[in-house]
Amino acid sequence: MQTYTSIFGEFQVDEENVITFPQGIPGFSELRRFVILPHAENSPVHFLQSLDDTDISFVITKPQNFFPDYQVTVEQTDMAELGLQDISEALVFAILVVASAPRDITANLLAPVLINPHNKSGKQVVMSGDRYTTGHRLFDR
Helix, strand or coil: CEEEEECCEEEEECHHHCEECCCCECCECCCCEEEEEECCCCCCEEEEEECCCCCCEEEEECHHHCCCCCCCCCCHHHHHHHCCCCHHHCEEEEEEECCCCHHHCEEEEEEEEEEECCCCEEEECCCCCCCCCCCEECCCC
């Protein structure tokens, strides 16, 4: 177990919980090792915390928490890179853009973060088509 410090304070990570993004995340290609930290008990929101630069953290959620009809369609090459046979094997998250007003919080549904929970590899993929955007509002009000 290793201890890290971030803007959220000190946290400990078991090596088996480290998720490796071989290509990093777009815009952060140098950051390869992450861990998912809870926001609060029973919260649908988590943090994808970088272990390479603990000042970097992404707010994430499972899209189905807010968009029950959300469907992920990715290329077979992306699936192969993650070691997945079927998308149902993956943990799927959307990166949130948090605003001061809850009604302005958005989710990037166009580019979900996929994680293979068995081999702990991850990748943010950009889906094709015009069904989803990078800025879906979580709340209508």
